[in-house]
Amino acid sequence: MNYKKLHESAFVLDSHCDSPLKLYDGIDMSKKNEQGHFDFIRMKEGGVDASFFAIYTSNKIEPDAATRKALQLIARTYDAVEQNEDKVGVALSVEDALELKEKGLGAIFLGMENGLPIQKDLSLLRLFYDMGIRYMTLTHAGNNEICDSCATKEKKWNGLSPFGKKVVKEMNRLGMIIDVSHISDDSFYDVLKYSKKPVVATHSCCRAIADLPRNMTDQMIKDLAAKGGVISVTRDLAGLMSPYGICVNSISPGGFDKGELPQSFVEDYAAETPLGRMGRIGEDIKGPALLLASSAGDYITGHNLVVDGGFSIWK
Numbered sequence: 309m310n311y312k313k314l315h316e317s318a319f320v321l322d323s324h325c326d327s328p329l330k331l332y333d334g335i336d337m338s339k340k341n342e343q344g345h346f347d348f349i350r351m352k353e354g355g356v357d358a359s360f361f362a363i364y365t366s367n368k369i370e371p372d373a374a375t376r377k378a379l380q381l382i383a384r385t386y387d388a389v390e391q392n393e394d395k396v397g398v399a400l401s402v403e404d405a406l407e408l409k410e411k412g413l414g415a416i417f418l419g420m421e422n423g424l425p426i427q428k429d430l431s432l433l434r435l436f437y438d439m440g441i442r443y444m445t446l447t448h449a450g451n452n453e454i455c456d457s458c459a460t461k462e463k464k465w466n467g468l469s470p471f472g473k474k475v476v477k478e479m480n481r482l483g484m485i486i487d488v489s490h491i492s493d494d495s496f497y498d499v500l501k502y503s504k505k506p507v508v509a510t511h512s513c514c515r516a517i518a519d520l521p522r523n524m525t526d527q528m529i530k531d532l533a534a535k536g537g538v539i540s541v542t543r544d545l546a547g548l549m550s551p552y553g554i555c556v557n558s559i560s561p562g563g564f565d566k567g568e569l570p571q572s573f574v575e576d577y578a579a580e581t582p583l584g585r586m587g588r589i590g591e592d593i594k595g596p597a598l599l600l601a602s603s604a605g606d607y608i609t610g611h612n613l614v615v616d617g618g619f620s621i622w623k
């Protein structure tokens with residue numbers, strides 16, 4: 309198969325890009341940067357049509373701090389897009405993304421990674437939707453008020469909490485996609501049970517290949533698909549699907565080196581995936597997703613590639 313051709317002809321969506329964390333450090337996305345995997349130049353050169361910027365917060369911080377951090381990351385994403393109107397635009401719908409592509413512009417979507425910033429308050433969920441958040445990963449590497457995480461030994465709810473069930477219902481109503489990456493198996497099956505809409509795993513891999521709770525079993529992937537959902541396998545986190553169980557040294561936030569990562573992120577990541585098992589993209593880790601990504605030079609941003617069909621979940 310000619311992966312480059314396939315890549316170029318497809319609508320390529322990076323379903324989880326951690327680069328907003330770099331915006332926090334003041335990175336300039338209008339330039340081709342030395343560090344990191346992502347900027348608006350390489351997005352274009354790599355043939356990535358749309359990217360979901362992850363508005364990430366750790367469960368280790370207080371809810372007020374998480375809300376504040378999420379708001380700041382959203383604002384910085386809008387700032388970066390507005391400063392680069394000749395390259396990208398914010399997309400709030402499939403139609404927006406397709407329209408931007410027509411104009412030769414990249415589409416920047418917003419996804420919130422961890423429901424902590426909504427603080428057990430559905431009205432905040434609604435506000436985040438109004439600010440442009442189009443998916444929410446229910447939790448990260450810790451149990452929260454919505455559900456349990458895959459990373460914790462002791463579960464709090466054994467699935468969705470009573471509040472979490474309301475969150476699922478409200479997300480369905482608003483049209484915000486539920487992201488099941490990072491959540492526990494019981495939480496995953498509760499989401500499938502209670503969600504009336506298809507859900508996605510925006511950055512997950514296969515447990516059959518790398519036996520980690522952060523990954524999904526074949527049965528989970530089949531059950532996800534049976535409800536109309538999709539899994540987007542990771543590139544940067546390719547270790548999660550690697551036969552060697554290794555993880556890349558630049559983890560996911562736009563290709564940070566380990567030392568550059570926020571400590572909370574390293575800790576969260578370590579809770580799920582032993583950091584001692586790191587390898588390097590392209591050297592230790594190979595697979596179709598990586599080949600697809602690498603075929604575009606090394607410019608591709610995405611550790612997550614959903615090609616064409618993934619978009620239909622929104623309809």
Ligand SMILES: [Zn+2]
Nearest residue numbers: 421489490511
């Ligand atoms: Zn993640």
